[in-house]
Amino acid sequence: QMRSPFPNRKALFDVSIAGPWVGFIISIPLLIFGLNQSAVVPFDPKTSGFLNFESVNPSFSFLLTVLSKLTLGDALTSEQAIHLHPMAIAGYLGLIVTAINLVPVGQLDGGHLVHAMFGQKTSLTIGQVTRFLILILSLMRTEFIPLAVFLFLFSVQDEPALNDVSELDNIRDIIGFLTLFLLLLILLPMPSTVAQWLNY
Template sequence: MSAEFSDAPAPRALSSVFYVYDVVREGDELVYYGEPLVDQRTLHQTAWPLFDERGYEVSIESRPGETVLVAEPARESGAAFPWTNVALAVLTVLTTLYAGTQWYHVDPLSLDVVRALPFVAAVMGVLGVHEFGHYLMSRYHDVDASLPYFIPIPFTPIGTLGAVIKMKGVMPDRKALFDIGVAGPVAGLVATIVVSAVGLLLPPISVPAAPAGTVSIAFGNPPLLRGIAWLLGQPLAYGDGLAVSPVVFGGWVGMFVTFLNLLPVGQLDGGHVMRAVFGPSYERVAPLVPGALFGLAGYVYFALDAPNGATVWLMWGVITSVFVFVGTAHPANEEPLDRKRLVVAGVTLLLGLLCFMPVPIRIVG
């Protein structure tokens, strides 16, 4: 073994799970050729901490006729300026600003465009706080994660498809998987509640009368939003050419995103939480989620006569089917969660249910 890799685990350290017959340096990687003595999951769970404590990332690869362990020095994240993240965030500000002008009924090419800035702050705030919750907890557990990538989508009601972060490397244990998975929804819910309350306390806006025969979109109100409005003594709807501040819709977005992310399947936050709570056995239950969403779509279509609402759940039935196929994270250490985390899981999932609405979108007119 070369001096550059002298601090890497010696082959004998792997003898209980992997018979090593050769170690070769290939560029920046150290490749252990050998024969696995256990199943791949056990091999990874045993090898990962040996490499991690020495500052290496390790993966298992299948090559023609053999299995290899590939180790490379862990890279420091965040060294380069995140130009892509910044550029996407700026573009998303512009697309949400344009969407906001439609809610405030102002000319997007006039100085009145500044009236839509509270809408931009509300939408990007709830989405950004959600993703930064994941990011900060990833850094806490030394899991390599990117800054949030916002997704600008022009000419839509909110101007964005949300935001995501990318994580690389191995999830060390179920505690880290849980903490990272639950941090986004918890942080996002706090931001959502604040944004909703602020929006409800803002004065209503004037809206022009819609021409006869105009098709409009109506959004359902989840129990959490109705509860906040009740506590504040504020209406969720006005008459006589008035409407609630569009900032409230920013809160609605946060609630809908929270519910979708807490669907207990695959790489969604809910999938991470449930996998951390129940361990590998949950992977046998996750395939039931798409079927439940297809059933919900049928109920909304036939019983509630809301084809557009049914389309939302039909689409998410397809999306979660893909997540089931891809699978969930596999932490290196399967030690069960402590009681405190189990309580947090229960409370978070309950709050997620308060964000559910059978018919999130309905076409009116």
């Protein structure tokens, strides 16, 4: 939580993207290195999931599936899960924390980001819609239930900047949309069409 208001939306934007991108840049090499040391195990519908490090189902995340397939190759199929090496666990948890932090709600960095890009009023609407979308997703994929509960306990209100009227420049808008796209890559499951293309 920020202790004092930002001077303008540009400053709010710059701070909001710094943490997630640094975390992502650190997590990816750790995850790739760790996946190289990880083992493929049989997929078990009862135990394989996104928080079982001895049997992770990578298909819950588009980005994780792509990285796992590129790293493990033909050894990884849709009938396989991954027993993560400790280094991979560190990178994997970094991705999860990055994704949670980028959810566009309230005082999370994602909330600051949409506030800076679209203004406070629109960011409140985006925050409310996001909470309900995560809730719907949690009804289909139970691993998202803790996140859905957390978001509904979290305020969608963000502190306004001292100058909350001036808009961002085009470069910041592009970086902002790329950052939100990164959230989708981490959070959304692997589409079946892309999985077929990857021979997964």
